[in-house]
Amino acid sequence: MTGSKRLALTVLSAATLMTILDGSIVTVALPAIQQDLGFTPAGLSWTVNAYLIAFGGLLLLAGRLGDLIGRKSLFLTGNAVFTIASLLAGAATTPAMLVAARFLQGVGSALASSVVLGILVTLFTENGERARAIGIFSFTGAAGASIGQVLGGVLTDAMNWHWIFLINVPIGALTIAFAIKSLPADRGIGLSAGADALGALLVTGGLMLGIYTVVQIEQYGWTSARTLGLGAISSALLLGFVVRQRTARTPLLQLRIFRSRSVSGANLAQMLTLSAMFAFQILVALYMQRVLGYSALATGLAMLPAAVAIGGVSLFASARLITRFGARTVLLAGLVLLLAGMGWLTRLPVEASYAVDLLPMMVLIAGGGLVLPALTTLGMADAAPADAGLASGLFSTTQQVGMAIGIAVLSTLAAARTGTELVAGATEAAALTSGYRLAFTVAAGLLAAALVVGLLVLRRPAHTTSRQLAPAAAH
Structure with a gap:
C-alpha cells in the first residue's frame, strides 16, 4: 500500500470515526445535557432522534449523488457541514438549538459517509490490499461506538458535555485539509445519468x-x-x-443490484446484526448507570475492554482471516461469538460483579470485529465502478435503519417489561434488570436470524455480479 493510499485511508477512517462516535458519544452525556438545558424526558430523546432521521433518511440519495457529481466533492461538502454543525451543537444554549444542530450533523454525516465505501473500493482494487483496507476501515466502525461511550464519559466528567461536540471541530478541519490533498479526483457520471428527482x-x-x-x-x-x-x-x-x-x-436506485446474493444477503444480515447490537451499545450502558450506579466516566471505562477487543480483531486479524477463509466463513464465526456474548447478557443479575457478569461479554463481543469487515466485503463485492456510491449508500442506509429498529424495538420491550414488573411490586433495580434481560433475549434472536441469513442466503458466492447485470449497451 503506497503512502498516498495510506493517507487516503486514514482520512476516510477518520471521517467515519467521527460519524460513528457522534452516534454513541451522546448517550452517556444525556443526563448532563438534560439537567443543563432543561430538556423534558420526551424532548431529550430528540438529541439522538434528530441525528438518526437526517442521517438514515439521506444516505441512499447521497450515495447516488456521489456517483453523479463526484464522490470527493460530496465527501468534502459533507465534512464541512458536519464540522459547522458540531460547532453549533457545542455552543447550544437551548434544547431547540441543540436538536437543530444535531439534525444538521446528520445531514453532513449522510453526505460524507454515503460515499466512503465507494471511494475505498475504487481506490483499492487488488483483493489482498482491499481486504487490509476494509479491515482498517472497519476498525473505526466496529470499535467506534464503544470508543464513543468511553470518550463521552471522560469528556462529560472531566470537562462538560459541550466538548463531546466541540472535539469534532479540529478533527473535521484536519480531515478536510488532508482529504483535499489525498483523495483521488473524480468528476462523476453527470446528473443526466441519474437525476430522478421524483424518486x-x-x-x-x-x-x-x-x-x-x-x-x-x-x-x-x-x-x-x-x-x-x-x-x-x-x-x-x-x-x-x-x-x-x-x-x-434514469432511476436513482438500479434494482438489478439486489439480484446479487452478496449484496442482498449482506445488507439484510447487517440490518439484523446492528438492530441487536443496540442492546450492547446502549442498554448495557444504561444498566450500568441505572442499576449498578456507575457514573458516566465509570461506564465509559467499563466499556473499554469491548472497544479494545473489537478494534484489535478488526484491525489485526480480520483482513488475514477473510483473505484465507473467505468473508462468509469469517462472518459466521463472528456471529457465533456475538450470539454467545448476547446470550451471556440474558442472565444479568440485579447485583452484578463486573469481572463475572460483564467482562466475559466484553471479550465475546470481539466477534463484531469479524462481522463488520466481512459484511462490508460482501456488501461491496459486486459493485460496478459506476454503482459504487449507490452500493455504499445502500449499505450505510441499512446500518442506520437497523440501528433505528433496534432503538425502537428493544427499548420499547425493555420499558414495557419494566413497567409490568413495577406494577407487580418489584424494586426499581429488579424491574429495570428484567426489562433489559428481555431486550437482550430478543437481541440474541436477531443475531440468530442474521446467522441463518449467512448460512442460507450467503451459502455460496454469487455467480452474477452487478457488472454482469448492467444493461447491455445499445448497438
Whole structure:
C-alpha cells in the first residue's frame, strides 16, 4: 500500500470515526445535557432522534449523488457541514438549538459517509490490499461506538458535555485539509445519468418518515393510530419509490443490484446484526448507570475492554482471516461469538460483579470485529465502478435503519417489561434488570436470524455480479 493510499485511508477512517462516535458519544452525556438545558424526558430523546432521521433518511440519495457529481466533492461538502454543525451543537444554549444542530450533523454525516465505501473500493482494487483496507476501515466502525461511550464519559466528567461536540471541530478541519490533498479526483457520471428527482423525494421522504415513526414507538406504542398511520404513509412512499425505479428512464436506485446474493444477503444480515447490537451499545450502558450506579466516566471505562477487543480483531486479524477463509466463513464465526456474548447478557443479575457478569461479554463481543469487515466485503463485492456510491449508500442506509429498529424495538420491550414488573411490586433495580434481560433475549434472536441469513442466503458466492447485470449497451 503506497503512502498516498495510506493517507487516503486514514482520512476516510477518520471521517467515519467521527460519524460513528457522534452516534454513541451522546448517550452517556444525556443526563448532563438534560439537567443543563432543561430538556423534558420526551424532548431529550430528540438529541439522538434528530441525528438518526437526517442521517438514515439521506444516505441512499447521497450515495447516488456521489456517483453523479463526484464522490470527493460530496465527501468534502459533507465534512464541512458536519464540522459547522458540531460547532453549533457545542455552543447550544437551548434544547431547540441543540436538536437543530444535531439534525444538521446528520445531514453532513449522510453526505460524507454515503460515499466512503465507494471511494475505498475504487481506490483499492487488488483483493489482498482491499481486504487490509476494509479491515482498517472497519476498525473505526466496529470499535467506534464503544470508543464513543468511553470518550463521552471522560469528556462529560472531566470537562462538560459541550466538548463531546466541540472535539469534532479540529478533527473535521484536519480531515478536510488532508482529504483535499489525498483523495483521488473524480468528476462523476453527470446528473443526466441519474437525476430522478421524483424518486429522490419518494425515498428520502419515506425513509425519514419511517425512521421518525420507529423512534417514536416507545412514546406512542406499536398499535396507536399515530404509529399505524405514519407507518402506512412511509410504506406507501417507499413502495412508490420502488415502482418509480422500475419505470424511470434514469432511476436513482438500479434494482438489478439486489439480484446479487452478496449484496442482498449482506445488507439484510447487517440490518439484523446492528438492530441487536443496540442492546450492547446502549442498554448495557444504561444498566450500568441505572442499576449498578456507575457514573458516566465509570461506564465509559467499563466499556473499554469491548472497544479494545473489537478494534484489535478488526484491525489485526480480520483482513488475514477473510483473505484465507473467505468473508462468509469469517462472518459466521463472528456471529457465533456475538450470539454467545448476547446470550451471556440474558442472565444479568440485579447485583452484578463486573469481572463475572460483564467482562466475559466484553471479550465475546470481539466477534463484531469479524462481522463488520466481512459484511462490508460482501456488501461491496459486486459493485460496478459506476454503482459504487449507490452500493455504499445502500449499505450505510441499512446500518442506520437497523440501528433505528433496534432503538425502537428493544427499548420499547425493555420499558414495557419494566413497567409490568413495577406494577407487580418489584424494586426499581429488579424491574429495570428484567426489562433489559428481555431486550437482550430478543437481541440474541436477531443475531440468530442474521446467522441463518449467512448460512442460507450467503451459502455460496454469487455467480452474477452487478457488472454482469448492467444493461447491455445499445448497438
